[in-house]
Amino acid sequence: MKVFLMYKDRDFDMQQNLPWNEQILTQDLELDTLFYAMASDDKFLFEVVKKAVLTGLNNDLATILYRQNILKDCLKNSFIVRDIYNIAVESIKSEKEHYFGLFSKYPSTILHRSIEVLQVFADMLKKLKNIADEHAEKFESEGFARFFDMLKKELSDEYLASIQNHLKELKFQNGVLISAELGKGNKGINYILRKPHDIKKSWIDRIFTKKPPVYTYTIADRDESGARALSELNDRGINLVANALAQSNDHILSFFNALRTELAFYIGCLNLYEQLSQMGEPVCFPQPAASHERKSSFKELYDVCLALTMKQKVVGNDLNADKIDLVIITGANQGGKSTFLRSIGLAQLMMQCGMFVPAESFCANIANGIYTHYKREEDAAMKSGKLDEELSRMNDIASHITSNSMVLFNESFAATNEREGSEIARQITSALLESRIKVFFVTHLYEFAHGFYNKRMENAIFLRAERQSDGSRTFKIIEGEPLQTSFGEDLYRYIMADKKDLIPFD
């Protein structure tokens, strides 16, 4: 029995490795904010959505669409989906409650505990089966259709009855029947629990078949060591069956675990959806394109993390950049450049793991990898050391990156003078572009930005943070030629005007 709600043909592996740069991505795109919102204070959900989002980069187009359809079903039937999830959670919880010392020495203890757990599991499986019977037709996705079909087929009434039958027989009302042979020193070995033959013979048969001899030994009432020996013999007999039952429970448990894990991703999506719709923020199912294509078009794309932090609607942006490999973003400080860049990275990640994206519409080619290279604020004083550090991070990226990936630069290589920084940026960017890597570059390096602008490349586009003529910002990113200054003066003045009593400027 396989859940297969994350992939059409395989389990979702919680042990799989995250991309090597997961920490950098988490930091630069503020992914934790997204994960917390999806997890709603549930540690397990947090772990699953983190895994699912960050490993989404390995998904192919078909997997993305497979999950999108399942997610659409979840949005339509959220109560039923949460019910199924709760059954999984409850099963796992009750298994844990029947905890036994990890090193239980007695098969009889193991068997007893296994019977109790199996009883609970049998009830839970029955509940699942009932949901399938009642609600299956409300689901349209391939994934859920298969899942419900499987439940109906594998958990037939007959099958559930056979489990009950085992539960009854393993209580050994008629005694424990064990076969044995003679081993070393004529000691009994190969103790195996046997299922007694059904007594179906007619009474005539019973009278006329010669009865094989049976001899009986009875332990005396006060013979304590004899009683111990007998119970050990009993334990030897049921050892294998106790093992088989305990392992079966583990297998059923791992089914519930898989169910819980795979649904957890969708529960996370439901949680996020509910929060965003409360704020009135739009979401849409993106259109992914093949990785070799170049698509980057969206309407009202917003930074979902900013919205979650602000707990209100935030500014969205539009872009029409199909067939574009290079996007250079310049313009005013505090003008929304970083937010814009982050919204692109976030939407890309969300799309690739099969989620909806925070926009009115969104279309992008899938990327083989997403890499971020952000200016790090710390140790600003040590100029040369900082450039060294930046280039070393770039070196890490270079040793992992493949074609059809995507790099988001945020004010990179500014740790030196503009000429040198520009030259480094130019060389790196040119090399990436020639390797079919999509580059988004937020920069103040005028020489670098303008140099590319002057090339008039067909596959490059230049954006600017919008600035009203009075110096105020709209936080909109619009198309436009790189400008020489970044309006730091504005910012300086803005701060001075508001908080001059707080910040002592000369």
Added chain:
Amino acid sequence: MTFYSILFGTTEDGIKKETLEAPAFFADLNLDQIIDAITAGRQEYNLKPFFYTPLNDIDAIKYRHEIMQDLENKILFEKIKSFAQKMREMREHLSQKDKLYYKYQKESWFLDAVEIYCDAVNCLLDDLNIVDLKSRGFLAFREYLADYVKSSRFTSLLAETKNLKADLATVKYCLLIKGNRINVRKYESEIDYSIDVEKTFEKFKQGAVKDYRVKFLDTLDMNHVEAAILDLVAKLYPDIFLDLDDYCEKHGNYLDKTIGIFDREIQFYIAYLEHISKFKRAGLKFCYPMISDKSKEVYDYEGFDLALAYKLINENSAIVCNDFYLKGKERIFIVTGPNQGGKTTFARTFGQLHYLASLGCPVPGQKAKLFLFDRLFTHFEREENIKDLRGKLEDELVRIHNILNQATPNSIIIMNEIFTSTTLQDAIFLSKKIMEKIIQMDLLCVCVTFIDELAYLSEKTVSMASTVVPENPALRTYKILRKPPDGLSYAISIAEKYRLTYDSLKERIKS
């Protein structure tokens, strides 16, 4: 040729009693360490008496050389080891049998012991038949063994054992446990319940899970419930258990005496060869020495101290080999040179080589000719009584006197640092006197001494000296070479190294 013993070709050799005490010189030559190492882990065979008993006959030595050489065939060696392993197992079974209480259990262990024995004997004969044997000892033993295996005594033992084992293997029974009652009856093809359970839940299978099987403490003995059940099983299968009773009564003395002795005695060779294989792996050489009871022209090339080498190999340190030879009238090695340079080791090696050769063993070295001595004497400095100088000197003289009284011209004497506890003049005088006696008796002798004068006492003496690395006199080479005593040169070189020679010191004081 009738087989007598794998250690002795003829009955006369064998009549010699097993020596229970180590010879007096064992400790001085570190032979005790060597024999301890050789016999380690083989206490059950009580091999030491064999190693305490040197042979006095060249043919007896050759008899063992032949067997050793046969055993250098790896196949034969491994086969003999596997025979020994089986015999060991057999003995373990018998001793386990004695420890047990319930009859049917004892009988089962006995049956297994006999089965192992039969297997050991059969395999050994098969193995000996496929190996190309050359030694008189092995050839005669093989003949003996072939006759034994053909004998009705052995064939019927084997057949009965096999039948009984097969019968017991057919026993299969069922226990029905309910409350404090156990019903015992034959097994009636009921299905395995755990397989049934596994089948039911197969659809949930998700890969590896934990193993919940409990490991039971399996003792060899039985509790009374098991024994009671076994008695009931015996009632279910009365014929088989009756056969078992008869069998045990009949075959109490199944073990052939000659084979039992062979199993012990062959360990003398196995133990020795196994021990020296460690050295061979380290690149050291062993050879079968030519043995003479007439010519005292002895030699050994690339020899070494077996006790020291064992220690060094375990420490992964390099081992230095040394050569020696005596030609014509030469009889006595006078060994001089720096301390800690390998002089005592050289003396011990000389003694060890002769002793091991007298046991019929291959000896350290690439090529050797050794003398068949009648007695071997050692005189090593004793540690005790350091304060009582006169007592010690006196004691030394008494001991040497005793040795010289017992020695014959066919004896070997090894002396290490004699007369260190008296004045140099005394020491020279006494040493010369003793050496003159030894020379006169034409004894083979090694004398380690600080008295250079002894080196040229007679044409029978050969001067050997330990050496140092010329550039760094503090480093020993542990090479003992035929060369005149170094005299002062060693001390001078040390002084030079510390710039304490006359010229150096003068220069230093000047500045």
